Amino acid sequence: MKIANLLVQYLRNPIGIEKQRPLLGYSLESDERNQTQTAYRILVASTKEQLDSHIGDLWDSGKVAGSANFAIEYDGLPLSSRQTAFWKVKAWDANDIESEWSEQASWEMGLLNEKDWEAAWIGQGDDADAYKSAAPQIAAEFRVPDYTNMVKARAYISGLGLFQASLNGRPLDDAFYHPGESDFSKTVYYVAFDITDLLNSERNAIGIRIGNGQYVNFIMNPVMMLDENTEAPEHRYQKNDGGYVRNGLYGDKKAIAQIEVSYADGRTEIVAATDERWRITDSPIKFNDWYGGEDYDATAEIAGWDMPGTDRSGWDHAKRMSKPLGRLRGKAFNPVRMMEKFPAASVTRLPNGNLLVDMGRNVAGFPELALRGMTEADRGTTIRMYPAETLNADGSGVDQSSCTQSWSRKYHCDISNGYTVKGTGDETWHPSFCYQGFQYVEVSGFKWEASTDNFHCCVLRVANEKTGTFETSNPVLNRINEITERAIESNMYFSFTDCPQIEKLGWLETTHLMFRSMSAGYDIRSWIPKIAQDMIDAQTDETDIRNGDPEGLGYMPAIAPEYHRIVGLHRDPNWGGACILTPWEYYRIYGDKTLLARGYATMKRYLVYLESHAEEGLLNGYAQMGDWGQLNESTPNALVENCAYYYLLSTMSSIAWLTGHPEDVEAYASKAALVQDRFHLNETCYQPGTGNYGNGSQASYGCVLFSGIAWEENKGSAVVKLIEAVQARDDHLSSGEVGLKQVFASLGAHDRNDIVYRMVMNDTQPSYKFFVDRGLTTLPEYWNYEELWLGTMVRSRNHAMMGHVKEWLTGYVLGIRMEEPGYRKIIIEPALSHGIEEAKGSVGSAYGAISMAYSRDGEGMFLEVSIPVGTTADIGMPVIGAGMLSENCRDFAVESIEGTFWIRNVGSGSYRFAVN
Numbered sequence: 001m002k003i004a005n006l007l008v009q010y011l012r013n014p015i016g017i018e019k020q021r022p023l024l025g026y027s028l029e030s031d032e033r034n035q036t037q038t039a040y041r042i043l044v045a046s047t048k049e050q051l052d053s054h055i056g057d058l059w060d061s062g063k064v065a066g067s068a069n070f071a072i073e074y075d076g077l078p079l080s081s082r083q084t085a086f087w088k089v090k091a092w093d094a095n096d097i098e099s100e101w102s103e104q105a106s107w108e109m110g111l112l113n114e115k116d117w118e119a120a121w122i123g124q125g126d127d128a129d130a131y132k133s134a135a136p137q138i139a140a141e142f143r144v145p146d147y148t149n150m151v152k153a154r155a156y157i158s159g160l161g162l163f164q165a166s167l168n169g170r171p172l173d174d175a176f177y178h179p180g181e182s183d184f185s186k187t188v189y190y191v192a193f194d195i196t197d198l199l200n201s202e203r204n205a206i207g208i209r210i211g212n213g214q215y216v217n218f219i220m221n222p223v224m225m226l227d228e229n230t231e232a233p234e235h236r237y238q239k240n241d242g243g244y245v246r247n248g249l250y251g252d253k254k255a256i257a258q259i260e261v262s263y264a265d266g267r268t269e270i271v272a273a274t275d276e277r278w279r280i281t282d283s284p285i286k287f288n289d290w291y292g293g294e295d296y297d298a299t300a301e302i303a304g305w306d307m308p309g310t311d312r313s314g315w316d317h318a319k320r321m322s323k324p325l326g327r328l329r330g331k332a333f334n335p336v337r338m339m340e341k342f343p344a345a346s347v348t349r350l351p352n353g354n355l356l357v358d359m360g361r362n363v364a365g366f367p368e369l370a371l372r373g374m375t376e377a378d379r380g381t382t383i384r385m386y387p388a389e390t391l392n393a394d395g396s397g398v399d400q401s402s403c404t405q406s407w408s409r410k411y412h413c414d415i416s417n418g419y420t421v422k423g424t425g426d427e428t429w430h431p432s433f434c435y436q437g438f439q440y441v442e443v444s445g446f447k448w449e450a451s452t453d454n455f456h457c458c459v460l461r462v463a464n465e466k467t468g469t470f471e472t473s474n475p476v477l478n479r480i481n482e483i484t485e486r487a488i489e490s491n492m493y494f495s496f497t498d499c500p501q502i503e504k505l506g507w508l509e510t511t512h513l514m515f516r517s518m519s520a521g522y523d524i525r526s527w528i529p530k531i532a533q534d535m536i537d538a539q540t541d542e543t544d545i546r547n548g549d550p551e552g553l554g555y556m557p558a559i560a561p562e563y564h565r566i567v568g569l570h571r572d573p574n575w576g577g578a579c580i581l582t583p584w585e586y587y588r589i590y591g592d593k594t595l596l597a598r599g600y601a602t603m604k605r606y607l608v609y610l611e612s613h614a615e616e617g618l619l620n621g622y623a624q625m626g627d628w629g630q631l632n633e634s635t636p637n638a639l640v641e642n643c644a645y646y647y648l649l650s651t652m653s654s655i656a657w658l659t660g661h662p663e664d665v666e667a668y669a670s671k672a673a674l675v676q677d678r679f680h681l682n683e684t685c686y687q688p689g690t691g692n693y694g695n696g697s698q699a700s701y702g703c704v705l706f707s708g709i710a711w712e713e714n715k716g717s718a719v720v721k722l723i724e725a726v727q728a729r730d731d732h733l734s735s736g737e738v739g740l741k742q743v744f745a746s747l748g749a750h751d752r753n754d755i756v757y758r759m760v761m762n763d764t765q766p767s768y769k770f771f772v773d774r775g776l777t778t779l780p781e782y783w784n785y786e787e788l789w790l791g792t793m794v795r796s797r798n799h800a801m802m803g804h805v806k807e808w809l810t811g812y813v814l815g816i817r818m819e820e821p822g823y824r825k826i827i828i829e830p831a832l833s834h835g836i837e838e839a840k841g842s843v844g845s846a847y848g849a850i851s852m853a854y855s856r857d858g859e860g861m862f863l864e865v866s867i868p869v870g871t872t873a874d875i876g877m878p879v880i881g882a883g884m885l886s887e888n889c890r891d892f893a894v895e896s897i898e899g900t901f902w903i904r905n906v907g908s909g910s911y912r913f914a915v916n
Contacts, residue, residue, distance in 0.1 A: 001037070001093045001869065002029040006105035007070075008087075009332050010525035015154070016110035016192025016330035020079055023594065025070030026089055026102065027848050028869035033909030035869045039065045039092040044076050044085050051086045051104055058085055063092070067870055070822075070846045071592040081112045082154070082260070082268060110192055110330030111156055111258075117328070119156075119273035123210065123254040124280065125319035134295075135285035135433065138255060138318055139207045141308050142272035147201040149263045155206070158190035159255035160324060161213020161290075162433050166306045167198040167206055175335035176460060177213070177433070180530075181494035183561040184215055185248025186537035188326040195259070200308070206272060207306025210253045211288045211433030214563045236292025237404040237413045239503050242564030247547045248325030249563060256328075279315035281305075285432065290504065293387075293415050294431035298422035299380060326537075333462070333530040336493060340459035341368070344441075344452040350397060355443040355450050359457040361777035362389055362439040362798050364490035364500035368430040368456040369419055371448075379423030383445040386416045387438030389501070389797040398442040401794035403501035415501070435460055437490060437500035437798045439777070461492040467844025468521035469851075470809055473837045476761065479772045481809050485521055487779040487800040488514070492522070495531060495561070499781065499796040505559050506534065509574045509625075510801050512581035513741050517806035519589045523844055528586050532595050534560040535579045536602050554609030556602075558625070572623040573644040574738050579606050584651050587658070590846050591822020597659050603652060604664075610645060611671075617678035619645050627699045629736035629802065631766055631783040632729065635699040638684045640738060643707040646675045650708065676709050691717055698725045699739025705750075706742035719750045731758040733766045733783060741804040748812045751898075753831035756812070760805055761835065768805055779803055814841040814852055815876070822846045828865055829876030829900070830854050847871050860916030867908045875903040877915045886914040 005027040008014055028037055041063050043056030050057055059076020069091070079085060086106045091099045111117060124132055144150055155172060157165050158179045165172045172193040179189040217238060259272040281302070287295040304310040345360030357367065367385050371378075388398035400408040400415055408414055415436060419429045441455065470481045491497040495506025496514070511531055518524055538560035540549050549555070556576030557565060580603045583595035613622045623641035649672035656664035680686045686693055691714055694700025701722035704710040710718050722743065726732075735743050747756050761769045766783030774786075781799040811817045815830035823845035830839060830852065840853035848868030855862050859881030867873050877885070879899050888911070893904040901915060 001035060001091055001097070001099045003027070003089055003091060003099060003102035004029060006087070006089070006102060008105070008107040010523070011332065011334070013106050014332065015108040015194060016156070016190070017107050017332060018110050018112065018330040019332070020109075020112070021074045022107060023070075023592070024072045024074060024087065024089075025846070028069055028091060029848070030093065030869050030908065034094065034907030036094050036908065037067050037069055037091045037870055038094060038096060039063050040069065040089055042072065042087060042089045044074065044087040046083070046085070048086050048104060051088060054101075069870060071594060079109050081109055081116045082262070084108045108192070110190070111328070114328075117256070117258060118270055119256045119258040120275050121254045121256045121321045121323045122274045122276070122278055122280075122318040123252060123321045126252060126321050132252065133282045134287050135209055135211050135283045136253065136280050137207060137209045137283040137305060138274070138278050138280045139205055139306055139312060140272055140278040141203055141205045142259065143203055144199055144201070144261050144271055145269065146263055147199070149265065150196070150199070150261050151264050152194070153196045153199050153259065153261045155193040155195045155257060155259045156190055157193065157208065157255070157257040158188055158328060159208060159210045160184065160188065160251065160253065161215030161217070162211040163255055164209045164211075164432055165193070165207065165257070167195055168200060168204055169304070169307045170198055172198070173335070175337055177336050177494070179331055180333070180335070181214055181561060182326065183246070183249065183534060183537035184251070185246055185325045186327070187329050187533060188324050189331040190256070190328050191331050203308035205306055205308040205310070206257065206259060208255050208257060209283050209285070209432070210255050211285070212253065213290055213433065214561075215250055216253055217290050235413045236287070236289050237400075237407060237415050238289060238291050239505075239564065241566065243567035243570075244549060244565040246544060246549070246562055249561070251324060252321065254321045254324075274318070276317050276320060278318045279312040280318040281312075281315040287418075288431070288433040290434055291415065292413070292434070293417045293436070294434050295418035296429055296431075297420040298427060298429070299420055301422065333526045334464055335462070336460055337463040338365070338458050338460050339463065339489075340457075342457055344455040344457060347450050347452055347455060349450070350442070352397070354397060355446050356397065357441040357443060357455045359439050359441070362437065362486070362490075363457060363459045364435060364437050364798065365458045365460040366417065366431045366435050367438070367441045368428065368458050370454050370456065371421065371427040374421050374423045374425060374427055376423050378421045381421040381445060381447065382418055383421070383443060384416050384418045386414060386442040386444075387436040388440050388442070389438060391440060398440050402797050403437060405502050406794050430458055435500065437796070461489045462494070462527055464492060464527055465523040466521060467523045467849065468810065468842060470814065470841040472813065472839040474835050476769055476772055477809065477813065477836065480760065480768045480805060483771065483776060483778050484517070484800075484803045484806045486777060487798055487803055488518055488521065488806070490778060490798045491800045492527075495534065496800070498801065499799050501798070502796050505564060506531065506561065507559055507575065508535065508556075508578035508582075509558075509572070509737065511578050512585050513574070513737060514800060514803055515582065515585035516589065516811070517803050520806055520810035520843055525590055525592070528582065529595060531560075532583055532586075532599055535582070536599060538562050539579070539602055539605060552609060552612070554605035556606045556609070569624055572625040573610060573619065573641050573648060574623075575625065576606060577644055577648045579603055580648050580652060580655070584655060588821050589818060589823075591824060592846070593658055596655050600655070600659055600661070603655065607648065607652060607668075610648070614645075617674045618642050618682060627703075627736035627739040629782055630699065630739070631734055633697040633699070633734045634695070635697045635703070635735075635739060636684050636694050638682065639694040639700055640703055642675060642679050642685060643703040643709050646672050646679065646709040647707040649675060679709055680711065692721065693718060696721065696725060697734065697739075698722065698729075698743050699735040701725060702735060702739045702743030702746050705746035719746070719752070722746060723752060723755055726755055726759060731755070731762050732764070733759050733762075737801040737804075740802060741807070744804050744808045748808060748831075753812045754833065756808055757833050757835070760808070810841065810843060813839055814843075816841070816843045816850055816852060819874070823850060824871055826850055826867065826871055826873035827876070828852050828873050830863070832856070832861075832878055845871070860914060863913045864911070865906070865913075866910045867906060869908045871908060873906045875906055875913060877901045877903065877913060879915070881916040884916055886912075889913060
């Protein structure tokens with residue numbers, strides 16, 4: 001057995017780790033079938049040399065019996081700030097045969113104590129009346145006193161709202177939008193950079209640019225004009241229709257940085273730290289807004305601003321600034337990176353002289369401008385780029401309505417990126433402190449001949465590894481999967497955002513409703529804990545109540561971080577309940593209970609809060625969203641919110657058992673039973689005379705089946721009535737984002753994937769096929785996007801909230817499903833359809849990749865599967881043709897159940913089965 005892919009906190013060789021007992025994990029590989037780990041041994045050492053000698057001076061776990069190969073908590077000596085730990089692992093297989101040691105891996109602790117920071121927060125000062133640069137740049141020079149004995153160097157940096165850092169003219173990394181969004185009143189992230197190879201033996205210079213991000217944008221005065229009678233095209237769009245604002249979420253631009261060098265003799269020296277000696281001046285960025293865009297004047301560039309030897313005597317001295325309310329924490333999740341870059345699909349000249357650039361598909365990111373051979377005559381020319389998802393009806397240019405809630409029409413504001421030409425040859429530019437959702441770009445001021453080489457599309461997202469694949473013989477299904485994944489990726493930022501243009505906010509319901517769709521394609525193990533921390537930070541506490549939060553102790557907002565409270569759309573158990581259901585999904589999919597334990601107190605407080613809004617056991621009028629996004633049906637909010645309430649309580653009973661709170665297990669189970677009883681006495685939710693739930697909508701039955709609130713004796717009829725509700729709409733979708741997931745899951749669980757297939761592949765609106773047929777390249781916000789386009793309020797073309805089809809495609813078309821947490825036990829049972837002759841794909845798990853491929857040949861079917869070490873699978877094959885299984889099935893227990901051959905307890909390895 002071989003060991004690979006060593007991870008710490010689900011990251012590879014991370015630095016700046018805050019958790020003093022981090023989680024360790026690894027993958028197992030074997031050429032033999034039916035393999036599992038029976039024991040492991042982990043060594044953690046303070047030096048590579050000791051680890052090479054098999055000495056774990058920090059921790060030697062000894063031989064630990066068990067199959068766990070992930071979420072293993074470090075249990076060695078206490079680790080101090082800046083300390084590096086080197087580790088390796090070996091394992092014993094099912095035959096008790098010992099593996100070789102793995103390759104070495106490492107992690108490094110961050111600055112764990114406030115006293116470790118000698119640096120101060122600096123910037124242009126806290127004086128509200130002082131001039132404030134759009135994006136100041138700060139710099140300082142320093143030396144490394146004992147350069148020849150240096151073994152490593154680190155820079156610890158944070159900047160609010162966003163920062164970019166460079167050393168001796170070179171960027172510290174390739175990431176964007178450091179340090180990452182958070183609830184700045186509770187948590188402010190810093191980034192640890194390895195700068196060992198960037199330092200010079202003589203003088204060095206560190207440079208930091210500070211952008212606005214969410215921290216600063218809200219207090220800009222004003223970004224967007226709110227007078228619809230004022231012609232003010234220079235004003236930019238800004239999402240600012242929120243209500244209650246948490247103290248500490250917003251402030252002035254500031255940065256903190258500390259550069260440390262470690263020497264061979266064990267010394268660590270701070271060689272630079274932000275204070276009043278650092279210099280500050282304007283950068284070439286003249287405007288930046290997280291929503292409205294960015295302007296850059298290349299003629300204002302200061303040559304060598306971040307290089308040693310530059311004269312900065314004309315710059316101001318930086319000022320010490322008040323520190324943010326939140327505690328500095330080391331960043332332990334993947335950064336945002338540029339994942340793709342490609343040239344525009346076409347460029348045409350419009351009658352008004354502007355250019356229309358078509359990138360070929362809708363994305364989240366920004367356009368990049370590439371100019372060739374610029375001269376002094378071109379200097380000062382300003383090129384402005386207006387990104388948009390759609391065009392004017394007459395094709396005369398872009399229409400930004402779907403990016404601005406139509407405020408671009410009403411308030412004369414826009415989203416744009418401006419570049420002023422320097423005139424010194426070839427010039428390439430893209431924004432630094434904003435991103436947009438767009439397919440098209442209208443360009444003004446481009447006076448030269450243009451081609452697709454002048455404009456590139458840069459696609460950005462959090463760099464979560466792509467681990468899932470999907471492909472069938474049906475090109476429409478493949479396109480449905482593709483546009484869904486693009487919508488997921490477009491919203492994979494520091495939160496799982498609703499859209500990359502209008503709001504860019506972390507609405508919480510999708511973090512659990514879309515969890516299985518996201519995890520089917522991507523490794524989100526380091527990302528979701530960050531989102532879970534956002535929820536913990538966002539919960540109302542005593543401080544918030546004193547500062548005027550009307551919701552009360554334990555309230556969990558609909559958005560986290562709660563940069564905006566959209567009053568009237570801020571309370572709902574499917575949104576706030578994400579503090580319970582997202583960690584629960586994390587445990588179910590990844591087998592890691594860490595988030596359940598960490599968030600347990602938050603979960604309890606939220607349920608106490610919900611109970612305070614219940615009347616006679618039921619929520620009544622509390623939920624404001626319900627089944628958000630329904631079309632042609634209106635499922636009663638009372639049903640949707642109380643199905644969620646029951647599901648939260650029953651799930652919490654399971655969480656209590658898993659996390660060692662036996663006193664709470666029965667308490668939550670009893671509360672759930674009370675909700676179930678009261679639910680069936682409420683005529684809005686249940687009519688005992690007919691056995692109908694809700695108003696008979698698709699979501700009415702999807703919600704009661706998924707949540708488990710239906711009486712056991714009613715579940716069979718509820719499935720029948722769900723099917724009838726679908727058929728009554730000629731197999732059209734009608735549910736919103738809550739009901740849709742639950743309709744699909746309920747139909748799939750009751751083996752009615754034929755119904756789901758017809759809904760997904762319906763030729764007419766609403767269906768996913770309809771989106772594909774209309775040429776959409778991402779999922780729109782609502783089913784009836786065409787009708788909305790003709791209305792006064794145009795909505796986003798790049799939402800992931802209706803992307804539950806991805807979970808169904810993976811779980812039922814491919815048939816790969818989790819039976820036990822972490823995919824310890826796997827189900828592989830592809831649901832055959834007349835529209836699919838072949839399918840293949842994979843899902844990542846904590847144990848490794850699970851893959852399958854099937855093909856149908858007349859009356860026969862061939863199925864290939866690959867099962868990772870440490871897991872077993874039950875394989876379901878349809879009884880077709882003569883109903884004969886291939887001979888190798890004799891090696892397993894096989895039973896026939898309702899038209900399916902089940903091949904039981906298939907161990908790790910690769911297999912090929914056939915039935916004909």
